[in-house]
Amino acid sequence: MRILVLGGTGFLSRVVAQEAVRRGHDVTCTARGVSGTPPEGAAFVRWDRAEPVPDELTRAGSGTAGSGRAGGTTPFDAVVDVSRTPSHVRRAVTDFPDAHWTFVSTVNVYADTTTPGGTPATLPLVDPVGTDEDPKESPEVYGAMKVACENAVLAGAAAALVIRPGLIVGPGDPTGRFTYWPARLADAAADGGPVLVPEPVDEPVQLIDVRDLAVWIVDSAEVRRTGVLDGICPPLPRSGLLAQVAAGVDAAPALVPVAAAVLAEHDVTPWSGPRSLPLWIGEPEATGFLAHDVTGSLAAGLRIRPFADTARDTLAWLRATPDATVTGLTRAEEREILAALP
Incomplete structure (x- = not known):
């Protein structure tokens, strides 16, 4: 073809x-x-x-x-x-x-x-x-x-x-949003320190490995699939996703949940950019944004690999690519916030 x-x-x-x-x-x-x-x-x-x-x-x-x-x-x-x-x-x-x-x-x-x-x-x-x-x-x-x-x-x-x-992740990601978490949890595995995570920890998230999306696109072209479908994983709690990421980078960090109001007091922003926490929307009323029903997509052949594999491969790519983008809090900013917690 x-x-x-x-x-x-x-x-x-x-x-x-x-x-x-x-x-x-x-x-x-x-x-x-x-x-x-x-x-x-x-x-x-x-x-x-x-x-x-x-x-x-x-x-x-x-x-x-x-x-x-x-x-x-x-x-x-x-x-x-x-x-x-x-x-x-x-x-x-x-x-x-x-x-x-x-x-x-x-x-x-x-x-x-x-x-x-x-x-x-x-x-x-x-x-x-x-x-x-x-x-x-x-x-x-x-x-x-x-x-x-x-x-x-x-x-x-x-x-x-x-x-x-939704959020497309994996090796080569130019946004650095998902990349923040494999990098951060790998650092925690090395230094043993706690990791700041946003509340609510079980807020639903959805994303997709770029390789899974590419496979589905080529599959669909081969069979001339038509229609309109979402290309994301089924919703999973952020805590579950981070557990998969931790497994992928051989980490078992202590997670410290921090309320959105406290993060706002420390000028932490959602999603991406400097001083941000990726995979956090920061708007309780927008939880539907990352909680779509993808039953139809799965029935149409979409396959999702474990995000532990995505995290492992993303970390390997990051270590081989020193100039790769990683957005989010710096380690110093995170320590500053953790130190101010009661």
């Missing part, structure tokens, strides 16, 4: 391309710059998606690929896109309408973050924003632009699957 991975040099898109190459597919990756490299075995075409599609893509495999119909007009059987930019997605769907599309969206498209057990069929979406905006200036437009991208794919592609993941 001929697969076009729009991206192919970044985090998820590169792992998708790598998995497709491993299975023997003919893979072409595109990217605007040279900040990353496609996996070995994949072709690469430079493409700034604000510009017309390059001739190399329209010619690739011409006359032998397509959607399985005689005389198919697209050179690719499948397209995988992770873009958040509506104009880029609309252009690409217009250029390759006959391929099977897998569009990687986000759970940020959901307007309701309060209802646990929601599914793509039951949760309302935010209103779409079809213009190209900068989420750094207005974070709320991220999900809204993804809705517009979803709409373009579902309306314009011959067959399409929309996958809505």
